[in-house]
Amino acid sequence: MxxxxxxxxxxxxxxxxxxxxxxxxxxxxxxxxxxxxxxxxxxxxxxxxxxxxxxxxxxxxxxxxxxxxxxxxxxxxxxxxxxxxxxxxxxxxNIPEQDFIAFQKTLSEAQDFWARAREANDYKVYQPYLERIISYLKQFIPLWQKNEKTPYDVLLNQYEPGLTVEKLDAVFDQVKNGITTLRHKLSANDSIPNDEFLSRKVTKAQQSKYAMAAAQRLGYNLNKGRLDDTIHPFMEALNRDDARITTRWDENNFQMAVLGILHEAGHGLFEQNVDSKYDDVRSVLPISMSIHESQSLFNEVMVGRSKEFWAVEYPKLQAIVAPTFDDINFDQFYQAWLKTEATLIRTEADPLTYPLHIIIRYEIEKAIFNDNVDISDLPALWNKKYKEYLGLEVPDDLTGILQDIHWAGGSFGYFPSYALGHLYAAQFRATMTKTLDFKAIFESGDYSPIFEWRKEHIWQYGGAVDPNKVLEDATGEPLNPQYWLDFVNGLYENVN
Amino acid sequence: MxxxxxxxxxxxxxxxxxxxxxxxxxxxxxxxxxxxxxxxxxxxxxxxxxxxxxxxxxxxxxxxxxxxxxxxxxxxxxxxxxxxxxxxxxxxxNIPEQDFIAFQKTLSEAQDFWARAREANDYKVYQPYLERIISYLKQFIPLWQKNEKTPYDVLLNQYEPGLTVEKLDAVFDQVKNGITTLRHKLSANDSIPNDEFLSRKVTKAQQSKYAMAAAQRLGYNLNKGRLDDTIHPFMEALNRDDARITTRWDENNFQMAVLGILHEAGHGLFEQNVDSKYDDVRSVLPISMSIHESQSLFNEVMVGRSKEFWAVEYPKLQAIVAPTFDDINFDQFYQAWLKTEATLIRTEADPLTYPLHIIIRYEIEKAIFNDNVDISDLPALWNKKYKEYLGLEVPDDLTGILQDIHWAGGSFGYFPSYALGHLYAAQFRATMTKTLDFKAIFESGDYSPIFEWRKEHIWQYGGAVDPNKVLEDATGEPLNPQYWLDFVNGLYENVN
Structure with missing residues (x-):
């Protein structure tokens, strides 16, 4: 039996x-x-x-x-x-074996041709492979479909159980409007903070010493992790006792590694604190991308951009890099640390404009699968949306539609999770502040109440509980983007 | 079919x-x-x-x-x-499955009890497990035996195809006598070189910079390898394009890491240069321990202790660590570099006395399997031989019979390969000097003729050719320990 x-x-x-x-x-x-x-x-x-x-x-x-x-x-x-x-x-x-193999082959070719297209700065080199991937997915979607309403819902569900176009449309509309309103308010205020000192030389050893100490104050455990150098930072968890993080360094831009290490340590924290009862079955219980990202972004944005954190941490940073920032007072530091600027490149975006990059991709993906837009029209569509949402002219394919590898890997439906991570993080934070006094916690030097809340309400479940249920159980309500809008409004109300 | x-x-x-x-x-x-x-x-x-x-x-x-x-x-x-x-x-x-599993279990327990015995500095803690391992091996030997003359020959053959007690007895007698004669000669000369400067501080970065450059001059390829930190240095080859080395560092003993890196790079060189035709089948063609060790020792001893190498390399080392050794001339340096001293611990032995440590273990292993000596008598036997061959009193089990982990892992028959590595290395060197002028090669700065000789005559075959055949084909004669005795006599004739 x-x-x-x-x-x-x-x-x-x-x-x-x-x-x-x-x-x-x-x-x-x-x-x-x-x-x-x-x-x-x-x-x-x-x-x-x-x-x-x-x-x-x-x-x-x-x-x-x-x-x-x-x-x-x-x-x-x-x-x-x-x-x-x-x-x-x-x-x-459910997919016929020969189709599955052919699809895998197309994906690996597409990634190669994506790289060649980038070298040639020409979308057309990559377009035939993108067409083939999309055509395979359109063939597979009916085989995967259970009770999802639209083809794109099927793809969304593979990354985020329970997510629908209907929900996302409403959420992203609210986010888009909120960001646009705030950006107009900010652009009316033309005092630009001086952030020149952020490019002063800070050695790799100093950056590492500060950032790893800060990550550990937030609970990242080096007995169950390590830090390595890499080109593209990531966290890789073999298991809950081996959740490794990586970063890249720039001695003239210490902000990158500090925020990057906090971000990856957030992913690591999650993995390190999943309940041991899931040890043997974790391969079928992967943590959803959005909920994972909510924890890296909690570290990076909710903590790593917040005034109450830096009020306590800045002197610690100053001491490690002394005398480099001895002439920069806390207000100067924090104004520069928060500086926001729209960019063409998603991975370089600030916390305020980041969701707009995701919304653009979401709208294009929806157009591909639900409205059958022509694949040759995608660059024009891309450029139009960047102009409309971010006010930026896209000069070429390289800084435009060729910037992300995800579509070449067949990962349609994945991008929205990046934005959900931001929204979830803010909603978690808003709930925490009902019972936790962040300012007092940071001032005490013992950040464990924040650690314990996250462990109890989020981390322990790993991927065993669906993300929307984790969110609702922890915060008492379904996804509400207003928390994130309130957070960024608060963050930027006194700067720029 | x-x-x-x-x-x-x-x-x-x-x-x-x-x-x-x-x-x-x-x-x-x-x-x-x-x-x-x-x-x-x-x-x-x-x-x-x-x-x-x-x-x-x-x-x-x-x-x-x-x-x-x-x-x-x-x-x-x-x-x-x-x-x-x-x-x-x-x-x-050929071993009944339940015996094989029980043996594996005994081995893993024995390694634990070996560690506990070391903590307690008491052989008796470990003795019952050693007895069980030996008893299993005595039970397995008849199942493995083909045409080997004695039980211990069966074990020798597992590590070194074709090796026999008969051959080793003759070789080791000659080595033992030769070392003893040279040690008497050296002890008659009581001028002790000043080697205090070897403990001057050299940073890890300086040590690494010098040693890795030297290893690369000898041909170690960093596109197919890397250097890591570890407690016990080793080389690990995943394949011929990924032969990694490790070292440990002591800022007050730079000689350790320099010689250690040359040694491990010698292992790496071998793996990096095996013919690609063996790529897929390398798991059944492992390189014999003796021939592997001959190449690490060639780097460490034949090159790394030689006067013609250091005459050229010492100024390079001086430049990297300047001004640390500016006051030490080449003769002072080389006298100290070669200093020899008998030690109780095998892994700390100098090139001259090292084979005596192996001969002691060989004689004890032979007594166990061919003469059925009592396992409780081993410490006394050990201590007697250290007194006789090295003139040293063994004060306790920790610095005596408990120093090596090999027996706890069941690796009887393995130690002789360490000594054979020394002898092979010297025999290869003697042959090379018939056609290669080492002094001129080092002075030229291009060490590739040595690299090419080793690749052509040794490395390319990997483990596809038995070690004694590699030796005979490359040098034109079977193992002749006189080459090694001549080498060490030459090395030490002008020092101590």
Whole structure:
């Protein structure tokens, strides 16, 4: 008889393979020797094949079917794992094998041609591959569709269970209007803060010493993590006792690494504090992107841009880099730290304009899947929206539609999570401030009440609870973008 | 029909699993977060189980038997791979499964009790586990034995194909006598070189800059390797394009890291230069320990202790650490660099006395397996031999019989390879000097003739050719310890 034990054994193998793949991924991006890529590609292909076999092979299929027919051996966690393993299975299991393989091949070619298009600064080099990816997805969507209302809802749901176009349209309209109103207010005030001192030289050792100490004050545990150098910062969690972060350094822009380390440590904090009861089954309970991002952004924006944090932390930073900022008082520092400026590039955006970049991508993705817009029209659509929402002329494809790799990887429906992370973070913060006095906590030097709140209400559940339920249980209401608008209004009301 | 293709596919899977295990091993020793050990243990156990299945499972068994019955599909490499895969299979395949599992369990307990015995400085804590390991090995030896003359020959052969007690007795007698004669000569000369300056502070950055540049001059390629910090230095090769080295640092003893990096880079050089035709089958063609060690020791001793190398390198070192050694001339430097002193601890031994440490272990291992000496008598036997061969009183078990972990891991027969590495290195060097002028090569700044010789005669073969054949083909004669005795006599004739 097939029991929960069989299911958990199978998912544990998947979890171990995921951990191995994570180690390889971390290594490849932090320090693998330059010439070793071809050997690594073989190793990663082997792991991908094993993972595919375990999560969609005949043994898994039998376990799922047997337990769906007789679930008497399942406890609560067992039911959840069965449901999530079934979802995993259906993602690829419903697609004819030759189509799945052809799609994977197209994705890897597309990423190459995306890079070539960037070199040539020409969208047309990449367009045929983008068309093929979209065409495959349009073919798969009906196979995935359960009760989602529109094709794009199907894609949204793969990254954020329960998310719909209907909800997002309303949320993003409110966000768009709120940002536009605030930006008009700010642009009426033309005093520009002096932030020249942010480019003074701060050594890598000083930056690391300050930022890692601050990350640890927020609870990041170096017995369960480490910091590495990389080109594109990321957090990679092999398991809850091994959640590694990376950063890049610029000795003439210490703000980048400080905020980057706080951000990645936020991801790491989450992983380090998931309840141990999910250890063996974490591969089918991945933490949703939006809720993960809400915790990195909580560190980076809700804490790392806040006045009450820096009022206490700035002297600590000054002491480590002394005498570099001895002549900069706290008000000068904080005005510069918050300076906002619209940019063409999403990853360089400030906290205020960031959601506009996401909304543009969301609207284009919706147009592709729900309105069948022509793929050759995308650059013009992109440029029109950047002009309309951010007031910027897009000079070329490189700083425009070619800037993100996500579409080349088939990740349509993923971008909205980046914006949701901001909104969730603000809603969590608003709830916390009802019972926690942030100013007093930072002044006390013991930041653990904030840590404990986040652990109790968010982190412990890992990916076992859907993001909208985590949000509602923790804050008592569904997603309400007004919290984020209030937060950014408060942040910017005295600057610029 | 089973063909070479099936064999190579199976061995390639083994190779990929070996590569994954190597990455995990490297990570665990260089920077894995402290708390992550229990997750890693599960991952490593999973990999070990998969490796065991692939190399000794029923699928492999069928491939071996089919190809042994009909080898018409095999080319030369195919025959070699078949023979080595069979050897792998028989190592564990001939042992009853429950005994194999019990033996593995004993080994892991023994390593724990070895550590506890070291803490208690008491051999007796460890003795019962050592007895059990030896008893298992005595039970397995008849199952492994083919045409080896004595039980201990069986163990020697597992690490060094073709090695026998008969050969080693003769070789080690000659080495022992030669060292003893030279040590008497040296002790008659009582001028002790001043080596105080070797403890002057040299920063880690300076040590690394000098040693890595020197390693690269000898051919170590950083596009196919990297340097990490560790407690116990090692080289870990995932594949020929990823041969990583580690070192430990002491700012008041730069000699340790410089010689250590040259040593590990010697291992790395070998791995980086194995012919690519062995890429997929390297898991069944491991490079023999003695021949591997001959190349690390070639770097460390044949080059790293030689006068012609340092005559050219010392000014480079001086420049990097300036002004630290500006007052030390080359003769003062070189006298100190070569200083020899007998020590109780093998890993701290100088090049002259090192083989005596190995000979002591060899003689004890031989007594255990061929003469059935009582395990409780080993400490007394150990201490007697240290007195006799090195003139040292062993004050306790910690600095005596408990110093090495090898026996707790079941690695009897392994130690002799350490000594053979020294002898091979000297024999290779003697042959090279017939056609290569080391002094002129170092002075030219282009060390590639030495690199090319080693690649052509040694490295390219990897583990595909037995070590004694590599030695004979490269040097034109079987192992002759006189080359090593001549080398150390030459090294020490003008010092101490």
């Amino acid at each position: 097939t029991t929960q034990h069989d299911l958990f054994d199978s998912v544990k193998e998947q979890t171990i393979l995921t951990q191995i793949a994570a180690l390889s991924g971390w290594d490849a991006l932090t320090g693998m020797p330059k010439d070793a890529g071809h050997f690594r590609a073989e190793m990663d292909a082997y792991l991908a094949e094993k993972l595919f076999q375990v999560s969609t092979g005949s043994a898994r299929k039998k376990i799922l079917e047997d337990l769906e027919a007789d679930d008497s051996s399942l406890d609560n966690l067992g039911h959840l794992v069965l449901q999530k393993a079934r979802k995993d299975f259906d993602m690829t299991g | 089973t063909t070479q293709h099936d064999l190579f596919d199976s061995v390639k899977e083994q190779t990929i699993l070996t590569q994954i295990a190597a990455l995990s091993g490297w990570d665990a020793l260089t920077g894995m977060p402290k708390d992550a050990g229990h997750f890693r243990a599960e991952m490593d156990a999973y990999l070990a189980e998969k490796l065991f299945q692939v190399s000794t499972g029923s699928a492999r068994k069928k491939i071996l038997e089919d190809l042994e019955a009909d080898d018409s599909s095999l080319d030369n490499l195919g025959h070699l791979v078949l023979q080595k895969a069979r050897k792998d299979f028989d190592m564990t395949g």
